[in-house]
Amino acid sequence: MLCVCVCGCAAAGYTVFEPIAVFSDDILFSAKISGGRADYVYKRMKDAISEIDNEISLSKADSALSRFNNAAQNERIEVGEHAFNLFKLSCEYYELTDGAFNCAALPLSRLWRVDSASLACLNGESDAADLPSPERVNETTAYCDPNTVTAECVDGRYYLTKTNGNTELDFGGIAKGYAVDECVDILNEYDVSSALIDISGNAYFYGSYIDSGVSSDWGVGVLSPRPRNGPSLSRGYVVALSLGGDVSAVTSGDYMRYRTVETSDGKIYVPHIMRANGVPLGVEYDGNNWKNSDDWVISATVIGNSSALSDALSTAMCALGIDKGGELLKKVGYKGLIFTEKKYTIIGEVSLYRPDIYDGYRRYDYYEL
Amino acid sequence: MNFERIKRVKSSKAFTVPDAIVSVIMVIAVIACALFVYRLPSADVIISVRGEKDIRLSLDSETDIELKHLTVHIHGGQVWVTDADCADKTCENIGKISGTWQRIVCLPNGVVISVTGDDDSLQWEIGR
Known part of the structure; x- marks a missing residue:
């Protein structure tokens, strides 16, 4: 599937970059870029992701986050700007989701x-x-409460301090989305006309899809959450989305x-x-x-401008359930789809791509929120 | 000017049998062209064995695949299983599938058979 897609995109005028592992061996960063200095832009994005990883990786003993997790109560730990930003964003999302998204879990x-x-x-x-x-x-x-951590910015340096010695942080819940947003900032600096950035399912569609000079929406398949343990190829798509440009789409599931x-x-x-x-x-x-x-919720897809927020919300949708999750998505103003084992709902005006073919959603009952 | 000829043409029928034949041929040609240009994307059958090996075949392939523990039949745009050597025969009892959301699962033998749409028309996928 990936090979076919890569070939297809090369023909459409995109410079396609092979997936590479970032953050961990099973998290892949893929990109295809049309226009601008594609190679240079890609290198900048790769460097930015690497910088984030160095600060927040839990498998690297010397990362700022590992040092924080191993620190004693009230020990002030200096962290980088990314770790600081991720903590502040996580706290914001913790409040927004009423604790459903929790970086201290x-x-x-x-x-x-x-x-x-x-x-x-x-x-x-x-x-x-x-x-x-x-x-x-x-x-x-x-x-397991991020409020047991204080964050300070003093003279341009960033610090985190835990008030409970047991507290540990993990930014895995929004790191991919945050990294995608950083990549989008880099795309904005250059003359890129269209691009797709993906970090293991956290996708951002930059500009419209361009094929032979013609712009159109992106056709994006959402992999079926069932069967749980099947390879992605045999799961098929539960639905396909038609997405205009400058939007992120993220799916979380059980x-x-x-x-x-x-x-x-x-x-x-x-x-x-x-x-x-x-x-x-x-x-x-x-x-x-x-x-x-x-x-319970088996798959939640969120479509919105910020990939970090979409990442956090897709997790929160699963944790909150179809009713509370759907209401939260409405409140934030993002769009999405939520599937449980039995039913599904659509929040906002989600445009489906070829629902006659990508019709996996039909085996679930529609649930009006 | 040949007034006789004009008179003859004016008095003849407006829509003759040859006209009808030409019209029918043209309509058929237009429909054939439309079907060619806007034909529905073909669906594929994905056969996964123990999550390790995916076999991909067209739903139109009219073939029979003999696996170690069961036989998969693909005929007339439908897929079904026979000769399963498992005890429960759930995979055989599911019957024939053809929709993109349908699948046949044989848990004892680790075989999952599903039908997908024309995936190649999509630019990306999420939910991995």
Whole structure:
């Protein structure tokens, strides 16, 4: 699919850059640029992403964020501008989403073994490890709060200080979107007529799509969230979007990073998306055991100007559920689609591309918000 | 001026059998051209075996694929499975599929069969 797309785009007058791993081995940065100094612009974007990664990577022991996470209570840690900006944005989104988007949830992710390091160890295998007790979840949730961190800018230098020694931050929830926004700022500096920037599903469509000199909307497929463990090629598209220029589209879902756990009552799925109560999306406690809920958000796509905000909102849509998530999206003024196991809804005026062909959404019931 | 000829033409029928034949041929030609230019994009069948190998075939391919544990049939724009060696036969019971949202899943043998649209007409995909 990618090869075909790359060939097609080369013919359409785009300089296409092969996907490269950024942030981690499984996060790919792809770009195609039409007009302007494509090679130079691409290099600037790559450098910008690398700069962000150096500040916020949790796999690099000397990154500013790793130093902060390992710091003691009230120890002031100097960080870079990107880490500072990401923290400020994350706090803003934490308030906006009523805690559904939380950059301080890393201890909870670790508790449920759905953080990046734990998932990499499991490598898709079922996990027999015990799930945490509800008491342990409540204890951990109490300090997973970005308000336990203070941010200061003094004489052009940036500092973060934790007021609870257990607090740890992870900007993985908006880093891709933030990096895409930085890339868009670079595109704006040069005479680029059309471009597509994508960091593993955080896409930005810069200008209209140009084919043989003719401008049109971008046709963008949204991969089906089911079957969960199928390769992307066999999942097909749940819907395809027709997007005008200068807009970002981001999808989050329960199928992206999750683990399966064998319990006495059977297998349950534990997605990496954490809700404000410290329990992962689609998981609930029945008084005796953890189990999967009857219905939950399996895919949320957000379309908006800022890729960072779209990134945060798509995660928040999943955590909040179809009703509250949809209302929040309306409030922000962004557009999107939310799918649960049974139903779907569309927020705002979303233009579908060839709904007669890309008709996966038809197997869900339409839900009016 | 040949007034006789003008008179004959004026008195003849406005729409004759040859005219009708030419009109029908022209209408058929226009419809054929329209179908050629605006033909619906073809759909593909994706057969995934244990998430490792994807086989992609046209939904119009009129073929039978014998896999190790089952046989996939693609005929008349439909796909179905027979000869599954699993116990539950769920994949066979799903019957024939043809829509882009439909799929046949054989969990015991790790086979997923789905129908996709003309993906190549899209410029990008999200949700990976």
